[in-house]
Amino acid sequence: MALPSVLKYAKNELGSVYPWLFLLDVATPGGNLYSLVHNRENIVFQDRTYTRFPFQIELPEINSEGAVPSWNIKVVNTARTLEPAMQETKGMVDSVVTIRIVNAGYLEEDHVDLETEVKVLEAHSDATWITWRCGGRNLYRDLYPLYRYLASYCVWKFRWHECYYNDPSASIVLGDDGNDYVCYVDHISSSDTKPVTGARWMQFWRRKNRHATGGTSATWYVSLPYTAGTATCKHTLADCRLKGNSRRFAGFVGLASTGVKIV
Secondary structure: OOOOHHHHHHHHOOOOOOOEEEEEEEEOOOOOEEEEEOOOOOEEEOOEEEEEOOEEEEOOOOOOOOOOOOEEEEEEOOOOOOHHHHHHOOOOOOOEEEEEEEEHHHHHHOOOOEEEEEEEEEEEEOOOEEEEEEEOOOHHHOOOOOOOOOOOOOOOOOOOOOOOOOOOOOOEEEOOOOOEEEEOOOEEOOHHHOOOOOOOHHHOEEEOOOOOOOOOOEEOOOOOEEOOOOOOOOOOHHHHHHOOOHHHOOOOOOOOOOOOOOO
16 A cells, blocks of 8 residues: 555644654454554554553564464453453454554554454453453464374364254354355354354354255344254264264274374
8 A cells, every 4th residue: 555645744744733643452252342542542553542541552572492482462451341342252362453553643544553463372461451462373283294093083173064963052143045044153143243244254153054055043133142052062973973963074994993094
């Protein structure tokens, strides 16, 4: 994006009455979005209201020992504003945090001077601060080889699109296309999570039945808690058979159950 002319001048000023502001967009796995600005008053940027909120961003430490760099983002917790969300979402771990820097005097220019995205890896809180340790993908934790062939263990993530188990206790709603959709990730609904038409609906819903069209389920509503159900999975063939889902079992039962072979 080309830098607007007014901001070219502002960036080169030695002093200015208009500060550069840090913005945080914290998107939780449940679909909630918290927009915060380190400022004395609320601002509106890109048609979104950012709430004034004290926070600190500690830059990652880079060394020669091969450690994966991480950011510490500390948010004031004296008023316990975010504490309920911390308790409900296991510290808001796996939330995606987008950090932006904008100029307070030229918000209408719709220009971001710096933007980066990190993920909350760990969290803890006390009477003063909520601290999120954030970072990106850790290549040292990637599975290698990428695929493993196991005789008695299913590699699919439970309930997701490959597994396709429909928990009887999961929420089921009618999508905008007239088909039934089952929830596979617990969340509080928003316009972005509406089945078929929401921007992020596929992260929370999938078709209940791929082979049949139509539906008779309840109507979807915004701001309601939808659940993926209560069933758990042992990833074994026996457990998959008990659930009536063994045709999607992702183990290789014809292989020997002992020893390892690299192919």
